[in-house]
Amino acid sequence: MDRIAKHPANYVPLTPLTFIKRAIKIYSNRTSVIDGGVQFTWSETYRRCCRLAYSLRSLNVVKNDVVSVLAPNVPALYEMHFAVPMAGAVLNPINTRLDAKTIVTILRHSEAKVFFVDYEYIPIASEALQMLVKGSEDSSSDHHQHQIPLVIVIDDINKPTSVQFGDLEYEQLIHQGDPEYLGEDLEDEWDAISLNYTSGTTSNPKGVVCSHRGAFLSTLSMIQGWELSNEAVYLWSLPMFHCNGWTFTWGVAARGGTNVCIRNVTASEMYKSISNHKVTHMCCAPIVLNILLEAQHYERCDMTSKVNILIGGSPPPVPVLEKMEDLGFHITHAYGLNEATGPALVCEWQSKWNLLPKDQQARLKARQGVSILTLSDIDVKNTKTMEGVPHDGKTMGEIVLRGSSLMKGYLKAENMTEKAFQNGWLLTGDVGVIHPDGYVEIKDRSKDVIISGGENISSVELESVLYKHPAILEAAVVAMPHTRWGESPCAFVVLKQTGDVNETEILAYCTKNMPKFMVPKKVEFVTKLPKTGTGKVLKEELRKVAKTLGLSTNTTTNSKVRAMSRL
Amino acid sequence: MDRIAKHPANYVPLTPLTFIKRAIKIYSNRTSVIDGGVQFTWSETYRRCCRLAYSLRSLNVVKNDVVSVLAPNVPALYEMHFAVPMAGAVLNPINTRLDAKTIVTILRHSEAKVFFVDYEYIPIASEALQMLVKGSEDSSSDHHQHQIPLVIVIDDINKPTSVQFGDLEYEQLIHQGDPEYLGEDLEDEWDAISLNYTSGTTSNPKGVVCSHRGAFLSTLSMIQGWELSNEAVYLWSLPMFHCNGWTFTWGVAARGGTNVCIRNVTASEMYKSISNHKVTHMCCAPIVLNILLEAQHYERCDMTSKVNILIGGSPPPVPVLEKMEDLGFHITHAYGLNEATGPALVCEWQSKWNLLPKDQQARLKARQGVSILTLSDIDVKNTKTMEGVPHDGKTMGEIVLRGSSLMKGYLKAENMTEKAFQNGWLLTGDVGVIHPDGYVEIKDRSKDVIISGGENISSVELESVLYKHPAILEAAVVAMPHTRWGESPCAFVVLKQTGDVNETEILAYCTKNMPKFMVPKKVEFVTKLPKTGTGKVLKEELRKVAKTLGLSTNTTTNSKVRAMSRL
Structure with a gap:
């Protein structure tokens, strides 16, 4: 029984790259990405990814090299979620709201080999690169630590500005690439696929390394847990740089859905997209609900069908939830973190709750919920004794997670990694309770x-x-x-x-x-x-x-x- | 990046046992299993599994031991899908329609250590055991090859008959077990979870060994691909011994659904269950559609809501599909095999097809469809050249599969395993075409x-x-x-x-x-x-x-x- 050997046919590394290879076969003519006047099919998106991956290899990008990118939700950032790992490299999407100093810290710590910059972010990238060059000159003895990445600018795909910045331009790489390139063979599903720096409210950002295995499993969980239907139209109101868009960068490909990109998360952009493209799904931070609710009359559009919203972060107040439902949005609450490769809990709805008064429904909806299917276990524990708290909805403890969808660890920070993983659990630093029905509700960051x-x-x-x-x-x-x-x-x-x-x-x-x-x-x-x-x-x-x-x-x-x- | 070590928290073997451990936490009070007048909650089902696993260990069942069972769709067979692997052992569900000679072949080849027998199948089991004992005596020199399993009878759970057969009785094992037993630690997700013998229309049955990893992935694919909602009510019209009920034994636990067991797949049993328990999902062979269609008036019941049926095997004729839809059944076609740990293709519906005439819809529906998400790749190939056939819906080739949800291999049949896996693909022996939209349609068994x-x-x-x-x-x-x-x-x-x-x-x-x-x-x-x-x-x-x-x-x-x- 245990002497049966693995074959290349039956032991294939788990990776979200499978999803786009499957999409080209069965969803090839469906719309993959929309950004303003630009539209691609899955066939086109896949070919663009092949081309980009090929060009990255030509630029000497090899396995485990970090490719950083500073961009809003544009097609290029979406494509890089596939193209960079296809080249064997590791994608590092940088939060566009960071200051130059933090960007330098990330480029330096990650030893980024390539740095893609959206044209709107040239000023801050330029500032960061100057600091990086200066730092490099100051410590020339230690060359490897402060390498200067190759800089590639991403121009506006709708109205190219022909801006000149850095060494190369994104569409030029696409153009020069080979559309038939198959990508590098993935040898081990434990290999890194992405590097996401935590926003760090208190300390220096930590580099969360996620594996192909973790990304694959997390993606499967999310499209299943949120019931992302095939033919979903997904609005990018959540930045892709947040935990790879909570895995939906890969998830939309898995379902053959359509990605609707928007540069700015404004009420009018969102309502316009919802109406023009018949959006079915979107993710966001709770603040976006306020933007939608506070929209001026002229910014709004008729909503012909329900839009499913997955929100993370702190629970929105009950009145906000109620108002959103009245507008035609169906809200699901989730909880996740970079360290979990996206969401770890989703508030799975129970039909019997439909009979409850609206405010009670909203209260239930504000809870973070139950573990996703690819986590092996979750609990809320007294971290001193590692005992689970009673399921009484009152006793607080720290939320701990275990499972193969969690991160590999923090980059170049063994101590921090060891501290995060204790007694076979990932300590989240978040404090919550478990209700009698097994649903978790977050009460606070443990430090708060x-x-x-x-x-x-x-x-x-x-x-x-x-x-x-x-x-x-x-x-x-x-x-x-x-x-x-x-x-x-x-x-x-x-x-x-x-x-x-x-x-x-x-x-x-x-x-x-x-x-x-x-x-x-x-x-x-x-x-x-x-x-x-x-x-x-x-x-x-x-x-x-x-x-x-x-x-x-x-x-x-x-x-x-x-x-x-x-x- | 690649020097980050695995932790017990972030590298946990993938196994469907996770699903029942999760179910006890969040679906504990929901109904898990119904069989006539008997009902269990997930909490009860889980505890019964713990008890049974503990009792199996007490009976010296250890890792990789085979536990065979000859039973229709009763709660015991459902529970064994979890309890046997919890004990570290391998479940071998035997087709109840086999003759005594074939059952002996299986018991002998699998070296079954324990043999569970449903009370209705005592006559044939008895015949098989006599043949086994005789064979054992005839070749006493080769004791290990012909061990006699411990025999445990499963009595009627609704109306216990107090029948005496074999060494022990099922409920007695449940009674004597420890409800707090946690099960053996799974060290490697590549370990075997089940052993299913192919029905073998031509040759001796082959023992298909599936891994925990494969079962986990296949289950996830199926609940996602068929959109098995949480709160699903699943009618067991498909035998659980068929490929572990096409993974839905584990899948229903993953969604916290309800299993409705029936001993006999008759029209009246099915319609009664659909009506009494508000069945939402069922799987079956195409022949079952005829049973439902040909039911007498008095056997039928009102159907208050749509019942989703997943069918495998040969495509039913178009008129059958049309009539079933008219009755309120929603049919999805799938294609699978033991070697794929269940379904490999599902006919994913596209909303634009809703606009087509009914007969065209039925024709599209009769196709086997697209690969499930956890397969790495599928193709239809000329096996001489290993070239893929053109996507023209005409050129026939053999359907080949690749991915981590496939079987480990055939038990004690290295040659057959090597023959099944060629050039990095599993050869299915089924002949099909690929349509221009990427959907596969099976045309025949290659030998036919x-x-x-x-x-x-x-x-x-x-x-x-x-x-x-x-x-x-x-x-x-x-x-x-x-x-x-x-x-x-x-x-x-x-x-x-x-x-x-x-x-x-x-x-x-x-x-x-x-x-x-x-x-x-x-x-x-x-x-x-x-x-x-x-x-x-x-x-x-x-x-x-x-x-x-x-x-x-x-x-x-x-x-x-x-x-x-x-x-």
Whole structure:
């Protein structure tokens, strides 16, 4: 039984490249990619990928070389998700909202061999490359660490500007490539396919390396878990550089669907695409729901059929969910991270919930849900004892994951990798509860939990109460040192209309709407909250401010370590 | 990039056992299995599997031991699909329609350590065991080859008969087991999970060994390709012993669905289940469609919603498809084989086909379709040159497959395994064409192709013309030796009413409806066709008859070898 040898026919490395090779066979004439006036079929997209992969090989790109790209959701970035691994290389999509300094850190750390730059991002890329060259000259003794990548510009595919930047131009590479090139043979499914740097609200970005195996499995899970039908029309409202578009870069090819690219995630662009191309699916951060809801009348379009939206990140408030459903959007909540090669939990809907009142439905929908099918296991654990928390919807613990769709590890960071994988689990750093029905709900980042007099307070929960106050536009709560309680909550609040409400009134509102130990000890009014390029609130900065506002001057220890040891 | 080591958290063997472990966490209170008056929840089914696995270990069942079972679609057989691999062993479900001699061949070849027998199959099992014991005594020098398995009887779960047979009783094992047993650790996803003997229309049955990896991938493909929704209610009209129920034994657990077991595939049992349990999905051989269509009025029930049927085997005639759709069944055609761990092709529907006339829709639906997502590649090839045939819907070739969901190989048959895997492909022995849209249509078993004057004649195609004749109930066409043409078609025909039509009339009908070279040289009227236990026509027997009817007495060489060398 166990002496049967593997054959090349029955042991083939798992890779999402299979999906586009299958697409060319059975979906060849269907529309693959739309960007404004430009359209491709799957046959064309595949040939473009073959050409690009060939050209990359001609440029001496070899196995495990990193190909970085700074671009919005354009066809080129989509194509690179296939072409770069076809050349045996590793795709590194860079967040377009990063500053030049962080881009340099990434190019340097990843030792990028090629750097593709969309024409709109030439200024920041140029700044980054100057810093990189300067750094390289300053440390010429250590040449390998600071290689300068080959720079290739991506021009506007709709209205080419003929801009000159770097060494080569994208369409020129396509033109020079061989459309019959089959790509390099993948020897091992454990080989790297992509390198995605985490946005890093606190520390230097970490390079998450994903394998072909992980990407293949994660993609399968997502098209299955979200029931992405064949003939799906997928709107790119989620940046492809976010975790490879949560695997849907590869997933749309697997279903023979159509990718609708948009450069800017504006209400009018989204509604126009939905209406013109009959969009069926889109992913986004919760903030995009607000953009859709707050659209002006003239920006909107008639929606002829339901649009499925998969959202990640923090749960949107119940009223937002309700309003979106009323507009004709069907929202599914998911939870993922780069380290999981995309989503790890999806809030699988149960038909019996259709009978519940709308607000209860929205509450159920705000939960992150159940593990995707290709994860081997998930749990919420007390990380001190590694015991699972009871399924009571109350006891908080850290969300831990296990399975072959997880990342390989962090690039050149063995220590961090070892720290992330403990006792056979990936520690996510996110704090949640498990409800009696087995659904997970995230309460906080573990480092954002406030521990007051031994009680764990979820900053997210406290914020969601504040969000319901009619005068409050935005709120963020962090720990503030407190002599008696150790820590207590400090709320930073942005009002819709300045001066509408004062601290005492907000505290009274809180006292009425939450347990006493949760009530903030301080409310600080600000005009805006500090945020990362991806729109995440920079709580670390707020904590610094809170420290100065604190009722005592205790020094807090590293909050993440502390929170985890107390859970 | 390639020096990142695997961790127990991120490199977990792929296995369908994951699905039931996930089901207990999130679907624990949903109904898992229904059999008459007996119902279980996923929590109960999982605990029963743990108990059974524990008991098997107590009986010294260890890794790679074969556990055989002769049972219809009862909860015990469903549970064994999880419990046996949980114990590290390999499940061998035996076709209940086999004769005692073949069962002995299987028990002997597989070296079964345990043999579960459903109470209804005691007579044949008893006969087989007597033959096995006798064989063992006759060759006592070679003890290991003829071990006698431990025999465990499965009593009726609805109305226990307290029958005594063999060494132990199934529910007793469940009772004695440990519900908290976690199962053996799976070290390698390439380990065997099941052993399924092919029905073998011509030769001795071959033992197809499937891996955990293959079963996991195949299951994922099928629940995705057939869009098995969560909350599916799955009727077991397909025997679980057929390729592990085409992977749906594991697939229903993956979706938290409900298994509806029936002992006998009768019209009234099926309609009753559909109506009582609101069945959403079922699989079956095409013959089952006739059973459903020919049901008496009193056997039928109202169908409140669409029932999805996945059919395998030969394509049903267009009128059958049309009538089924009218009744409220939605039919999807698939093609698979034990060697592919279930289906390999599924006829993925395209919405634009909804606009076509019904008969054209039925014709498209009769095709076997496109590769499932976890196969790496499929093709139709001239096996002499290994060139792919043109996508013209006409040129025939052998269907070949490649991918990690294929079998490991045949048990103790290295030569046959090597013969099945050639040039990096699994040769299926089935002959088909590829249509311009990339969809594959099967034309015949390669050994059933008739080669007349250098022309390939598909016996299936010829039969489908005969089936359309109003007087014909059944038809089967095989090669008959012919001095001039080498071979020519010989048709065996069962009439609805004897004497309704004669040979000349049928030949005239053929001449009108097919190319001249395809017209049979002989029509033989019979009262019934010889068939295997699974309802496949035994063409080998018809060929023997055809030989005696032949216009010449040429000896034909082995038809499969010949057909392949000519394709």
